[in-house]
Amino acid sequence: MKISKDKEMMDELFTRGVGQFIDPDGIFRKKLENNPEKIVIKFGVDPTRPDIHLGHAVVLRKLRQFQNMGCKVVFLIGDITAQIGDPTGKSKIRPEINIDEIQKNMETYLNQVDKILLKDEKLFSWTMNSDWFVSINDIIAPVRSVDIFKEYSQKQYGTETLPENDIYNKSLNWVETRRQRNVIKNYTLINFLAILRHVSHGRLVERDMFQDRIKNREPIFMHEMMYPVIQGIDSDAIYDIYGSCDLEVGGTDQHFNMLVGREVMEMNNKEPQAVLSFKLLEGTDGNAKMSKSLDNYVAITDEPNDMYGKIMSIPDSSICNYFELCTFTPLEEVEEIRKILGVGEVNPKDLKMRLAREVVVIYYGESKADEAQENFINTFQKKEIPDDIEEVKYKDGDLLVDVLFENKVFASKSEWRRLVEEGAVKMLSEEGETKITDFKILATPGVYKIGKRRFIKIV
């Protein structure tokens, strides 16, 4: 009985939310069954986007399941690769980001991860790919530029002591941290070229998005083509540092890159990693994938009310996917929901409310979820004033426009003018709503409603 239950769990582990699972001879699965505590799972993290949303959560929640079985999860912070820009999706070259920013982003990221993952030393670790792609020379050399920089700093600050974030100090720091982490390997140009010997041009351009670009006569830059190889080298490095790299997880958009990792490991005579890629969660607008730049995401740090509301705004067609990818609702039940929805005998709104509640429960618990549900019903179904509203201070004689503009409630005064003309701004009181029609009205304390869902309290 127990065995069949375990098998069921195992099956779900490799199917729920999964796009593809590559584990040719079942090596990974066998190891998971026999020595889960020896397994190292790699997960690449983008240090430019510190907010974790439900799309990432799909992967993270799966990682947690592996942790529960005793596997170690290693976050790979792609500080170098972030500067390259994964060619997936947009063709834009990403802006350079500096070390401080990465550090800050990673701190926020790792704090949020607490909500889902365990962080014991045995089950969790992280590393950055600058640990093996950057050498000290990259930071302090060429010597000339450092001298120039020193000179400049001294002029700027007028002292002999350099500021804390001075590049020279930074490089010393860097040596320290690097020593602490005890990284063995450095990838030099020679290593890199040796690996590239085994990677053909055809292999790299075969991916759809490059083919599309070629067809559309759009540019493909060399550094973008190298991206999968570099990501593959990461796996190789993790193997060296942690003694193993058994599985890499990521979205289906990462599938190709992760497979290249297998090849790199193979050519270095290592057991290639298994690859588990996840279906992409669509955004709240129902199309494309959830992403911060498209602003169609639900962050796992969103307030319960917000989280609930955002999920309520997904189109009906996304309900089932969300159930599968974002909740613990058993798969048979999800299937049932799919059927019911198809027939149309249930109001999709009710299913969506259940969905929204279940997701909030995962991150905030039952009581908060109930509160959020109640708040939603009150605000949007009964049209009452929500509980917590952003507050903004005013001084006597201030115009309402200025108060709101200075607090960045909207981006320009023209926007305000438009909203007023459209009758979108209302002052709320005991008696009901009063539409504001004069855009030069003086600010008075009270609750204001802008559009359907923005509330501002002036105090």
Next chain:
RNA sequence: GCGUCGGUGGUGGAGUGGUCUAUCACAACAGACUGUAAAUCUGUCGCCUCCGGGCUUCGAAGGUUCGAAUCCUUCCCGACGCACCA
């Protein structure tokens, strides 16, 4: 290196001397309606305004012109072709 074509608002993509803040679509925002922040319909969609208007945008910098996104020069970036060949 030579040649051809191209670089436009959040995105895609029109416009090749005045009527251009720039057609259109998507996104976004608002109003109506509803089953909800879904769908649909309507409107708005550079900034500032004493509502008369003023100011700023079409890769960058100059120039021609009464007037330039549109013409010229130089530069930057890309696609394609030719040449060169380590």
